[in-house]
Amino acid sequence: MLEIQAHLPVLVVVVPLIGGVLTSLMGRGALPWAWATLVTGATFALTLRLMATLLASGAPHISYEVGNWPRWWGIEYRVDLLNAFILLVVAGVGFITTIYAKESVADEIPRDRHNLFYTVWVLAICGLLGITVTGDAFNVYVLLEISSLTVYALIAMGKDRNRKALTASLRYLILGSVGASFILLGIGYLMMVTGTLNMEDMREQLLRTPDLDHHRTVLVAFAFLLVGLSLKMALYPLHMWLPKAYTYAPSAVTALLAATATKVAVYMSFRFLFGIFGPEFSFQRLPSHLILLAGACLGVVFSSLSAIRQQSVKRLLAYSSVGQIAYIVAGFSLANENGVAASIIHIFNHAVTKGGMFMAVGAVALRVGGTDLKHMRGLGRRMPLTMAALTVGGLGLVGFPLTAGFISKWYLIKGALDAGMWGLIAIVLLGSILALVYVWKIIEAVYFHEPEDPRARDATEAPIMMLVPMWTLIGLSLYFGVDANFTSDTALRAAKSLLGGAP
Amino acid sequence: MTSLQEILLVDSLLLVLVTVTAVAIIEVRSLYAVAMLTGVYSLLMALVWTNMHSMDVAFTEAAVGGGISTILLIGTLVHTVRDEKPAKRRLHLPALLVTVLTGGALIYGTFDMPDFGDPKATIHHYRVPEMMSQTVAFATGRVGKQAPPADYQPPPRMVPTLSAEQLAAERRRADERLKAGDHGDHHLHPADDFNGHVPNAVTSLLAAYRGYDTMFETTVIFTAGVALLLLLRRPRREDDEDEPQPGSEPLRGQVILRVMSKLFIPFILAFGFYVITHGELGPGGGFQGGVVIATAFILYALIYGRPALYAVISPGNLERLAALGVLVYSGVGAACLLLGGNFLDYAALDRASPGDGEALGMTLVEYGVGITVSTVMIIIFNQLAEQQPKARAS
Numbered sequence: 001m002l003e004i005q006a007h008l009p010v011l012v013v014v015v016p017l018i019g020g021v022l023t024s025l026m027g028r029g030a031l032p033w034a035w036a037t038l039v040t041g042a043t044f045a046l047t048l049r050l051m052a053t054l055l056a057s058g059a060p061h062i063s064y065e066v067g068n069w070p071r072w073w074g075i076e077y078r079v080d081l082l083n084a085f086i087l088l089v090v091a092g093v094g095f096i097t098t099i100y101a102k103e104s105v106a107d108e109i110p111r112d113r114h115n116l117f118y119t120v121w122v123l124a125i126c127g128l129l130g131i132t133v134t135g136d137a138f139n140v141y142v143l144l145e146i147s148s149l150t151v152y153a154l155i156a157m158g159k160d161r162n163r164k165a166l167t168a169s170l171r172y173l174i175l176g177s178v179g180a181s182f183i184l185l186g187i188g189y190l191m192m193v194t195g196t197l198n199m200e201d202m203r204e205q206l207l208r209t210p211d212l213d214h215h216r217t218v219l220v221a222f223a224f225l226l227v228g229l230s231l232k233m234a235l236y237p238l239h240m241w242l243p244k245a246y247t248y249a250p251s252a253v254t255a256l257l258a259a260t261a262t263k264v265a266v267y268m269s270f271r272f273l274f275g276i277f278g279p280e281f282s283f284q285r286l287p288s289h290l291i292l293l294a295g296a297c298l299g300v301v302f303s304s305l306s307a308i309r310q311q312s313v314k315r316l317l318a319y320s321s322v323g324q325i326a327y328i329v330a331g332f333s334l335a336n337e338n339g340v341a342a343s344i345i346h347i348f349n350h351a352v353t354k355g356g357m358f359m360a361v362g363a364v365a366l367r368v369g370g371t372d373l374k375h376m377r378g379l380g381r382r383m384p385l386t387m388a389a390l391t392v393g394g395l396g397l398v399g400f401p402l403t404a405g406f407i408s409k410w411y412l413i414k415g416a417l418d419a420g421m422w423g424l425i426a427i428v429l430l431g432s433i434l435a436l437v438y439v440w441k442i443i444e445a446v447y448f449h450e451p452e453d454p455r456a457r458d459a460t461e462a463p464i465m466m467l468v469p470m471w472t473l474i475g476l477s478l479y480f481g482v483d484a485n486f487t488s489d490t491a492l493r494a495a496k497s498l499l500g501g502a503p
Numbered sequence: 504m505t506s507l508q509e510i511l512l513v514d515s516l517l518l519v520l521v522t523v524t525a526v527a528i529i530e531v532r533s534l535y536a537v538a539m540l541t542g543v544y545s546l547l548m549a550l551v552w553t554n555m556h557s558m559d560v561a562f563t564e565a566a567v568g569g570g571i572s573t574i575l576l577i578g579t580l581v582h583t584v585r586d587e588k589p590a591k592r593r594l595h596l597p598a599l600l601v602t603v604l605t606g607g608a609l610i611y612g613t614f615d616m617p618d619f620g621d622p623k624a625t626i627h628h629y630r631v632p633e634m635m636s637q638t639v640a641f642a643t644g645r646v647g648k649q650a651p652p653a654d655y656q657p658p659p660r661m662v663p664t665l666s667a668e669q670l671a672a673e674r675r676r677a678d679e680r681l682k683a684g685d686h687g688d689h690h691l692h693p694a695d696d697f698n699g700h701v702p703n704a705v706t707s708l709l710a711a712y713r714g715y716d717t718m719f720e721t722t723v724i725f726t727a728g729v730a731l732l733l734l735l736r737r738p739r740r741e742d743d744e745d746e747p748q749p750g751s752e753p754l755r756g757q758v759i760l761r762v763m764s765k766l767f768i769p770f771i772l773a774f775g776f777y778v779i780t781h782g783e784l785g786p787g788g789g790f791q792g793g794v795v796i797a798t799a800f801i802l803y804a805l806i807y808g809r810p811a812l813y814a815v816i817s818p819g820n821l822e823r824l825a826a827l828g829v830l831v832y833s834g835v836g837a838a839c840l841l842l843g844g845n846f847l848d849y850a851a852l853d854r855a856s857p858g859d860g861e862a863l864g865m866t867l868v869e870y871g872v873g874i875t876v877s878t879v880m881i882i883i884f885n886q887l888a889e890q891q892p893k894a895r896a897s
Contacts, residue, residue: 007840007845007846010845010846014833014836014837014846017718017719017722017829017833018830018833018834018837021722021725021826021829021830021833022826022830024729024822024825024826025823025826064845065845066714066715066845066846066847067711067712067714067715067839067845067846067847067848067849068645068647068648068844068845068848068850069639069640069645069711069712070639070640070642070643070645072630073630073633073634073639073642073712074639074712074713074715075713075715075716112736113732113733113736116729116732116733116736117733119729120726120729120730120733123722123726123729130719138713138716139715139716139719142716142719142720142723143719145719145720145723146719146722146723146726149723149726149727149730150726150730152730153726153729153730153733153734156734157733157734185609189612191626192616192617192624192625192626193615193616193625194625194629195625195626195628195629195630195631196629196630201630205625205629215615216611216612216614216615217612217613217614217615217616218615219612220608220609220611220612221612223608224608
């Protein structure tokens, strides 16, 4: 009766939507978690099948017209290699983090509202997937609203340790809303010029627009989109919301956000800059690559320096995320094949690496009750598996060979060489050295100190329900550090199609 | 003076008032006055939309901005102080610079925009004409949708505006047909995607062509309600029931208020349902109607106390209904899938007459929107009212 195959693109979003809303009816106990795990697991299975279908079809993209309205008037879902890959990352990490969330949420969130927490949680994943799968510019904004609203609420739930989570969430709410309204203004101005909201249609209309380079409405739309997206990506210096939000959010939320939220914002930039405006307009006729590169280079250096100064490991890793996002931005602003591929690869690599590391930090929060360096001292012997995950992830941040981080940097340097940007290579190397410094701070505290905190002295290894998801992500970062064929092939093909101006 | 100039004159006047209100909102220290001024702001904007003939937007702005958000803002005031803390007035240069740059960029962007009301603007002849004439499926002869009539002509590349004489002629023709005994509900309207059921093009845009966006807008409302419960809901304890809650007492002495509200509430409810059901014919729909229905419940809670409201509808049921609305919407979409259409392809609901299926689907999802919007508004009000007001030095 129902051909799942034909409806995969829409099911990827509708399943978590209906599943998420149903979570609110699940009552207390472990049921909301179990249901959320089931829903995110099913969603992950659907994204896997979507990727398989796309690869098997050999077509450049799969198109789905919601409501059977012709795509120029209705809403089109459009899946190509790039967003099939991002969907896989978001749904996969979402599923694994949901498994991990059980112990952490039971510890950190009041019991009587677990159903509401998991409702918002699943809807957040739904929103991120919806942004990724759509081929319609306004649909992006609607799903951006969902993913933003849910994320603000999730961050604010980190309140039972301190009320700082509320102010961190408010800060993100204000800055995030500014970013979202800039994006909306940009889309609105584009709609006025092109008369359509479908991304491909917009692209064609822009190509038909005479004297596009001097069309003031288009230029302003571009500027507003660039600023709004940079805010959402947390590109230096528009990253001010990120460190506090990551630091004070519940542990599971931090792991989910760090792995997915900013990555989806990067994906949005791909669609707008490469898909709608086209690489030639964005990067050759306008100097946006210089602005992005400047932000990225400053971000790598200054956020790494900030990370070195932190005493809270969560905050240290948050600043490190700003630096890692900067690598991703640096890659695609080169607008050549290796550079864009480096961005796409690093979206995956950083998602698994940082997701796994925040999971390890969350396990420490559960066992020791704090996530400062002083809580971590001497845990190397008390929680060997968790600390090993943290260490391996840290080496990935530095970019050691045999970790996934090495592959990303390899392609980034290749891209910089292609563009003749020697300065960028120097920045990448400097960033790695700085990363080594802050990762060493963690390693030193963990392995070369005696436990200080009384709870750290008799801490036990993290529960198995945390270790398995944590090591799954860290294991992936190791596997794709050794055998990067799948990630790099996908990324290179996706980069090629992006640079061809495919929407 | 042409009519366009008159419109511009009224618009300029309104926009000046909007600007003055916005400045006043920033300057006034009394937060109560600020809450009222935001209501004024929305009402003025509603007039601007009316002047642009976008009645649905005007209705939403009036109901949401002028109505319910003012109530919610005043509800928030209970938990904070009445006056804004006096801030040190010093010039923050970077902030000023960024604001001026942003505003300047927005204005710079208008230089290459089509003129206000320009019939040659892209938006009037690229994709929109098919939406305004509701013949999107005809344009492509889509399988499964309402079939185009034999004499289908694509709509003119500009939205037609009937002159007063043309409009009068149309009305005369319709009257004559009615007198001649022609009461067929499809025949007064040219053939379209919805068999003439949905004359309001805004509704067909929101609930059909872009119904998928509207489903997620409803989810945004639901998410807002759930997020608020997640953050603010008081821990439920069994022994909590008898404890008198602040602000929950009924207004006992106020006979006039009690009697008048009892008279009003049925009419408010009836109007709310009318707005939801009538949304396909005129301005209105699930969002506006849902807000109107919510105000009836909020009025009841204000006059008779929240326990009386909870006797009508319990907090748990409110939460369930909020979820139900989204489930109705997405459920209609899923039903279309099961009946062999694409997601939200309402035509699948009635294969024999696809246009009627479209109208049925749109009515159902409007009710879904209405259920979620009204219950979430009541939930937000309850959460604001349930919080312990902070002790404050008077």
